[in-house]
Amino acid sequence: MSTVLQIKQVTKSYGAAPALDAVDFSLPDDAYISLLGPSGSGKTTLLRVIAGFEEPDSGSILFHGKRLDGVQPRDRGIGFVFQNFALFPHLSVAENVAFGLRNRKVDPVTDPRALASRVQDMLALVGLKGFDDRAVTQISGGQRQRVALARTLVTEPKMVLLDEPLGALDANLRGRMRSELKIIRERCGVTFLHVTGSESEALAMGDLVLVLDRGRIAQAAASDVVYNSPASAAVARYLNCYNLFAGAVVEDAFVGPAGRFPLNASRRKAPQPAYAIRYDRVAIRPRDARLSDDEVRIEGDFIASEYSGAAVNSFFSLDGGHVFEVESHLSHARPPAFVEKDRYALVWKKEDALVFG
Incomplete structure (x- = not known):
C-alpha cells in the first residue's frame, strides 16, 4: 500500500509548552485513520499543522512525497471538515457545496451546468439528493455534517482531515454517521484522518488507530491490536x-x-x-470461592x-x-x-x- 502522508519529527510549541513533541508517523493511501487522544494531547494542533493553518517549529511534512513547507492551505490538496461544520448560513445546501468549486484559486468551475452537475453528484454521494434548495439552518445536525463533507469532497482533495466531526451530534446520530462516513470514504477512495476523543469511535472507525499522548504518538496499530494490546498504561487508560x-x-x-x-x-x-x-476479563465470585x-x-x-x-x-x-x-x-x-x-x-x-x- 502506498503512503499518502509522512510526518517526520514535527514539533510545535506555544510558549514553553510543546503541543507536538517530535511526532513521527506515516499514513497509507485509501484508508480510514483514527487519531485518538484526550483533551490537550495535541490532536487539533496536529491537524492544523497538516492542513497548513499552523507551521511547525521543526520537522517536515511530506504529502505524496512532496514537502509542504510554506504551501498555502488551499494549495495542498487536503480537505478539512471543521467540528462546527462552518457552513454559510445565508446560502442553500447546493450553494454551500458549490462554494469551494466556484471560488478555488486553480481551475475554478464557473460554467453553471458543470457546477450544478458536480454538486448533484456530490449530494447523491452523501445521501442528500433533493436537498439542493434547503437552507442549512432548516436541516438536521447529521444533514449539516454531510453538507460540510460534500463541500470538502467536491473539490476532489487527495486526503480529508476531520476534526471531531461527530462531536456536535446526539448519540443515536453519531452511531449512524459512523457507518455513513466509512461508506462515503470507500466510495471516494481517499484517506480520511478522523480526530476524536472517543475511544469507541476511534476503534470502530479506524483501519489504523493512532494514539496521541502529550504531543507524541504512543501507539499506531490496527484497532483490535490497540484494544487487546495497548502499548502503555496511558494508552490503556484512554481506552476506558x-x-x-x-x-x-x-x-x-x-x-x-x-x-x-x-x-x-x-x-x-x-x-x-x-x-x-x-x-470484561474479570469474574465476580463469592468471597469463599476456590481459586x-x-x-x-x-x-x-x-x-x-x-x-x-x-x-x-x-x-x-x-x-x-x-x-x-x-x-x-x-x-x-x-x-x-x-x-x-x-x-x-x-x-x-x-x-x-x-x-x-
Whole structure:
C-alpha cells in the first residue's frame, strides 16, 4: 500500500509548552485513520499543522512525497471538515457545496451546468439528493455534517482531515454517521484522518488507530491490536476499558498499594510500570470461592451496577479506595444481583493481565 502522508519529527510549541513533541508517523493511501487522544494531547494542533493553518517549529511534512513547507492551505490538496461544520448560513445546501468549486484559486468551475452537475453528484454521494434548495439552518445536525463533507469532497482533495466531526451530534446520530462516513470514504477512495476523543469511535472507525499522548504518538496499530494490546498504561487508560494499578515488578510479582499480583511470563516495555486487567476479563465470585493456580484475586465492596444494553458494568470499592470495574456481557448470562456494600472476590486469569515496565 502506498503512503499518502509522512510526518517526520514535527514539533510545535506555544510558549514553553510543546503541543507536538517530535511526532513521527506515516499514513497509507485509501484508508480510514483514527487519531485518538484526550483533551490537550495535541490532536487539533496536529491537524492544523497538516492542513497548513499552523507551521511547525521543526520537522517536515511530506504529502505524496512532496514537502509542504510554506504551501498555502488551499494549495495542498487536503480537505478539512471543521467540528462546527462552518457552513454559510445565508446560502442553500447546493450553494454551500458549490462554494469551494466556484471560488478555488486553480481551475475554478464557473460554467453553471458543470457546477450544478458536480454538486448533484456530490449530494447523491452523501445521501442528500433533493436537498439542493434547503437552507442549512432548516436541516438536521447529521444533514449539516454531510453538507460540510460534500463541500470538502467536491473539490476532489487527495486526503480529508476531520476534526471531531461527530462531536456536535446526539448519540443515536453519531452511531449512524459512523457507518455513513466509512461508506462515503470507500466510495471516494481517499484517506480520511478522523480526530476524536472517543475511544469507541476511534476503534470502530479506524483501519489504523493512532494514539496521541502529550504531543507524541504512543501507539499506531490496527484497532483490535490497540484494544487487546495497548502499548502503555496511558494508552490503556484512554481506552476506558482497563482497571489499572500502580506499583512495580518485584521478582515474579507485581507489587503495589492494591496488593501482590503473581505474574505470567509476558511483560511490555513501557516508561511507567503498571498492571492492567480489562473490565470484561474479570469474574465476580463469592468471597469463599476456590481459586485455581492460574488465577489472581482481590476483594472489593459492591457499589452499584450500570446497565448499557448489551452489558452490565459493576463497580467495586477496593480497600485503598480504588474503584474497580467489571463488565459482564449479557450474551453470556445476566449476572446475579449483588448486594450493596457486600464484599466479593474479583478474579481473573494471570495470562489475561497486561504488565508494563
